Amino acid sequence: MKHALYAGVALAACAMSSNALAGQLTAWVIDGDSEKPYFTQLEETFNAKYGAEGISVDVVPIPSYNDAIQAATLSGGLPDVIMLDGPNMASVAWAGTIRPIGDLLDPAIIDDLLPAIKAQGTYGPEEEFYFVSPYDSGTILWGNKALLEKAGVRIPTGVEDAWTQEEMAEALEKLAALPEVEWPLDVKMNYGAGEWMTYGFAPFAQSNGGDIIDRETWIAEGTINSGANVATLTTLQDWNKAGYIVPASAGDNKFYGEKTAALSWVGNWMWPAHREGLGDDLVLIPPPAFGDAGPVSANGGWGWAVPSSSTNLEDIKVFLNYAMSSEQVAAYADTTGYVPSRASAIPLSETYGAGGAGEIFAKLAECCAIVRPVHPAYPVITNAWATAVVNVLSGDVDVKAELDRAAQTIDQDIADNDGYPPFGQ
């Protein structure tokens, strides 16, 4: 069935990308409800602006995006421009499916990108630029002001006065004592053992001086199972045992629906639901400083890449620079609710500009975001870490043993792939 599906998608891919006419570009984009209006706008304004010069783009939202990309890669039917999810970029670049785009993008645009967005697009020991995202995402502690005030908990307002680990533990204890609070902290255990566990939990480890792999040697042993990480996950495990963390089976809405959780650690995509549920009681609290490294936020998302098979580079260059112009980046943010990826676009955004409700997200994206490891072994790295996090938060397991197993899984995969050359050479 799956093969039949691939064959079907591949055929469609060939049909759609066969217009190799000069000036006519095809871009595949993700098929999301919140992104759709932006892409329609992008296609219309680009064609209006460059139509006279004979350049036009067909922006095609593709359902089952990852399957379609995989099928089109195998059948050689990729279009001129594609979108990729940030953490997957390295394995696609390693496979040779996409080409560097540093020569296609205006250097001023690259300079203007937020640091972690630049890091997300930079691949390999040669540090070449392969991928550019128009937006950034981030994690934050969302709070219920009424409950926090009732418990007498200090509400930090900026990155500078973020909670320390001890302060957060104290806050959780106070909040747990309130009669209306069931479990004080929702960390979205209901998302399951997937990418969230890396996206959402690596920042705690990084804030405490840890990481999930050594980004110089690309060895996990000694980093993912470091003392810092054991301490971080043990703290989270203790919080879970103390009944501070909303269990997976409790559903998604304890914070914004039932309001029996006072804090929620989750990304900016929950903003509309939180705003609707809590109204004026919603406060945005910076990530806690688990250790000396200070607050850390997650980052990254979908962005533009150019398949190695693309030939129409001059026109692609025009398109990429248009899609990454400050105005377009700001438009992407305001349409979808994500943070603009260019420093110069942030003031243009209603939400994230100075005084905007999401100013703190923009600040976090600039100061405190750490990109997920840009390495072809990322699928294995994230899976091993996510498994360990979920196991640690599911019961009374030995934290060190879980992280040791993760280290072994990752290092074995890297060894199996000869170190993923040219990495590790």
Place this chain on the structure above:
Amino acid sequence: MRIRTKGQAQEWAMLLPALIFITALIVVPFLLSVWFSFTDQRLVPRPIPTKIIGTTNYERMFVDPLFWQAIWNTVLFALIVTPVQLGMSLGAALVLNSAIPFRSFFRAIAILPLLLPMTVIVSIWAVLFRIPSGPFNAVYQWFAGQGAYVDFLGNSSTALLAIVALSAWATFPYQMLIYLAGLQDIPQDLYEAAKLDGAKAWQRFRYVTWPGLRNVNIFLLIITTVGALKLFTQVDILTKGGPNGATTTIIHYLFKQGYSTQKVGYASAVAVFFFLAVTAIALLQRRFLKNEGEA
């Protein structure tokens, strides 16, 4: 002689479409899996060539504790869900085969679970299992008092049983329909004769119905077992194999290895092992349970 050759050609021509599909979609992929299981094949293309690595995948598989946990969970699931589900199906079929009022209406109701995709059923059951006050816990609180609850899916000792309950309910109507057909196949005069001999309801079931369902039972036992061994969707949506591996099944383990971490070679080794194990179980069942009329 000529006629016979012509007849054979026709037979082959009629078999051909099925043979092509079975070869292309089952035999060839399986042979490929066998081949991949001795290599370090990856899901996505890569710049270093795929190598033959002998039995490394199998050696790693046999020393991975999670693999053995997956096997144990799968076997346990099949051992529990098969009798539970067949019992439910037979019970429902017996009721719906008797002369109850509104029989057609109840028959229609009973097959409703079959009309829903498994993903929908799982989402509904996820709500039923909710803590602290989902419908199941509301019932539990009736007995155990306010504030008490069981985290059915979040507890290693109850998670697999919760999935058994959900799975048995979700697919029992299929077996029920086959039982219903089997029941209607049993000649009425046998029941009449039994009644004349003074057989009570239980005796009629024990000596007429049960032997009459022999072939149906064998068929259902095999397909229910094989179906149970393939458990995946419920686990992937509800627990992702957790908590702490308590609901990891072979297929879920295989999926994580082959898709999430892209190790197709390793996943192929798991698939080959799984195929051989399921085939062996089905053959054993056939060996020990002979159909009516077979020697």
